[in-house]
Amino acid sequence: MKKILVLHTGGTIAMSADEAGNMAPGAQNPLDSYEYSMAGDIELTTEDVFNLPSPHITPARMLELKQRIAKAAHEGIDGVVVTHGTDTLEETAYFLDLTLPNELPVVVTGAMRSANEIGSDGLHNLETAIQTASTPDAADKGVLVVMNDEIHSARYVTKTHTTNVATFRTPTFGPIGLVAKHGVVFFESLLRSTVCPIQTVADNVFLIKAYAGMGPELLEAIAQPTTNGVVIEALGAGNLPPVTLAAVQKLLDLDIPVVLVSRCFNGIAQDVYDYEGGGVQLKQMGVIFCQGLNGQKARIKLLVGVSAGMSSDELARFVATANS
Numbered sequence: 001m002k003k004i005l006v007l008h009t010g011g012t013i014a015m016s017a018d019e020a021g022n023m024a025p026g027a028q029n030p031l032d033s034y035e036y037s038m039a040g041d042i043e044l045t046t047e048d049v050f051n052l053p054s055p056h057i058t059p060a061r062m063l064e065l066k067q068r069i070a071k072a073a074h075e076g077i078d079g080v081v082v083t084h085g086t087d088t089l090e091e092t093a094y095f096l097d098l099t100l101p102n103e104l105p106v107v108v109t110g111a112m113r114s115a116n117e118i119g120s121d122g123l124h125n126l127e128t129a130i131q132t133a134s135t136p137d138a139a140d141k142g143v144l145v146v147m148n149d150e151i152h153s154a155r156y157v158t159k160t161h162t163t164n165v166a167t168f169r170t171p172t173f174g175p176i177g178l179v180a181k182h183g184v185v186f187f188e189s190l191l192r193s194t195v196c197p198i199q200t201v202a203d204n205v206f207l208i209k210a211y212a213g214m215g216p217e218l219l220e221a222i223a224q225p226t227t228n229g230v231v232i233e234a235l236g237a238g239n240l241p242p243v244t245l246a247a248v249q250k251l252l253d254l255d256i257p258v259v260l261v262s263r264c265f266n267g268i269a270q271d272v273y274d275y276e277g278g279g280v281q282l283k284q285m286g287v288i289f290c291q292g293l294n295g296q297k298a299r300i301k302l303l304v305g306v307s308a309g310m311s312s313d314e315l316a317r318f319v320a321t322a323n324s
């Protein structure tokens with residue numbers, strides 16, 4: 001008998017559509033009447049931790065969820081499933097990956113169609129997530145995201161489509177496993193993330209996207225002592241327009257960590273271009289190149305490192321490598 005704790009946090013998976021097709025959280029979570037129907041001897045405990053659309057989720061809520069899951073490790077639970085809205089699911093999943101010691105399988109899932117829509121994917125995703133969380137092989141792989149029969153690492157998975165049920169993808173690498181008809185199959189294993197057991201979360205860690213013709217204004221606006229860090233989604237392999245350089249320097253002079261990722265969907269940022277604003281110059285200035293994470297994940301990692309009180313050197317090492 002496997003004991004699985006299911007923690008609901010809201011999102012479309014916990015919503016029903018009205019006659020006009022619009023969705024919002026209701027007084028009743030449709031998941032509350034759910035009973036597990038798949039193979040395996042499973043005992044479910046379910047809790048509504050909160051019932052929020054995921055654009056309402058903050059790092060403080062992520063910390064609350066992390067603390068609830070950490071407690072489950074001492075309650076005889078064999079695995080945890082978190083249901084979550086898909087808009088920020090990847091950020092919560094990666095936050096949990098970075099902050100929870102790897103004692104239990106933790107699987108995050110959601111839905112693209114609400115409970116009463118035709119072809120609703122919620123219950124199927126929930127069942128396959130439960131199946132994955134009850135598989136012993138899931139224990140040493142960090143936090144997992146299960147959607148549409150695919151198992152992804154929380155570190156790399158990202159939402160790629162606004163409505164399609166096959167929205168969650170892992171660029172560059174692909175999923176690490178599948179929930180097949182006869183059970184869970186893992187075909188890839190990743191190095192675990194370094195875990196940072198934080199107790200509070202820092203604020204004012206920003207994310208800014210670069211674009212053709214970008215000026216210094218946004219970077220200048222956050223060059224304040226209250227800023228704790230910034231991630232820039234840079235162009236291509238990791239370059240910025242030359243007119244932004246003075247503002248980047250201003251941030252660095254204030255000891256604000258500046259982290260750079262690529263805004264490209266695939267690949268990693270590297271210091272390869274040696275022209276003005278190119279990666280070589282940015283790296284020499286002290287910008288931290290973060291490899292393999294997208295902007296929103298790099299921001300979560302920077303936020304966790306800052307919240308852990310890391311020194312500048314520790315932070316640079318922690319953020320620079322995706323699997324550290």
Ligand SMILES: NC(=O)C[C@H](N)C(=O)O
Nearest residue numbers: 011012053054085086087
């Ligand atoms: N599919 C979803 O769950 C999207 C919804 N807006 C949410 O993130 O809460």
